[in-house]
Amino acid sequence: xxxxxxxxxxxxxxxxxxxxxxxxxxxxxxxxGLFWYKQPSSGEMIFLIYQGxxxxxxxxxxxxxxxxxxxxxxxxxxxxxxxxxxSAMYFCAMREDSTLTFGxxxxxxxxx
Amino acid sequence: xxxxxxxxxxxxxxxxxxxxxxxxxxMNHEYMSWYRQDPGMGLRLIHYSVGAGITDQGEVxxxxxxxxxxxxxxxxxxxxxxxxxxxxxxxASSRGTGTYEQYFGPGTRLTVT
Numbered sequence: 766x767x768x769x770x771x772x773x774x775x776x777x778x779x780x781x782x783x784x785x786x787x788x789x790x791x792x793x794x795x796x797x798g799l800f801w802y803k804q805p806s807s808g809e810m811i812f813l814i815y816q817g818x819x820x821x822x823x824x825x826x827x828x829x830x831x832x833x834x835x836x837x838x839x840x841x842x843x844x845x846x847x848x849x850x851x852s853a854m855y856f857c858a859m860r861e862d863s864t865l866t867f868g869x870x871x872x873x874x875x876x877x
Numbered sequence: 878x879x880x881x882x883x884x885x886x887x888x889x890x891x892x893x894x895x896x897x898x899x900x901x902x903x904m905n906h907e908y909m910s911w912y913r914q915d916p917g918m919g920l921r922l923i924h925y926s927v928g929a930g931i932t933d934q935g936e937v938x939x940x941x942x943x944x945x946x947x948x949x950x951x952x953x954x955x956x957x958x959x960x961x962x963x964x965x966x967x968x969a970s971s972r973g974t975g976t977y978e979q980y981f982g983p984g985t986r987l988t989v990t
Contacts, residue, residue, distance in 0.1 A: 865969075
């Protein structure tokens, strides 16, 4: 079974609108961390946001927020007020112990 | 700080050749790891290290070797390159496991013919 599932291969959004990228995870470990990374066409991996399994509040970083629903095992990324520069591949990842497992990613395209 | 550096950026190998992908970090991070990225597959963990002298296998370790003699360096060795190892390789480091963000190098694009 996949540990991280990103069901949206591609998403389209208009500039200035909000968009939600879905991520579900599977673990029996009570202690884990969830990450989102952005990979633009240039190829580098850019850290966006982190949520710990024991964190009571949803993480936020500027225009990024993580909608963490622990009982449903989901950790969706919400980007508010999309910008053209947000066009990129987005990866959800889960850390258990010493390993980080990535989903297959969602390609986001922002149109003017 | 240079962060995480990787060399080379591009490499073409013939089947059966061996080579070492270099990775270095100057942040005194204990944890380092290697991933490969293939189209449609996301990033998959090859090997990781939680400190100098300690390494362990990830999801796809076959055909690769690592060692960690210093905190700074974590080279990845391809023992006998195969076309299936054509991929983009990323090295990453973090202060530790758990909540710490991983910092990624720029990647090495490897083609095996």
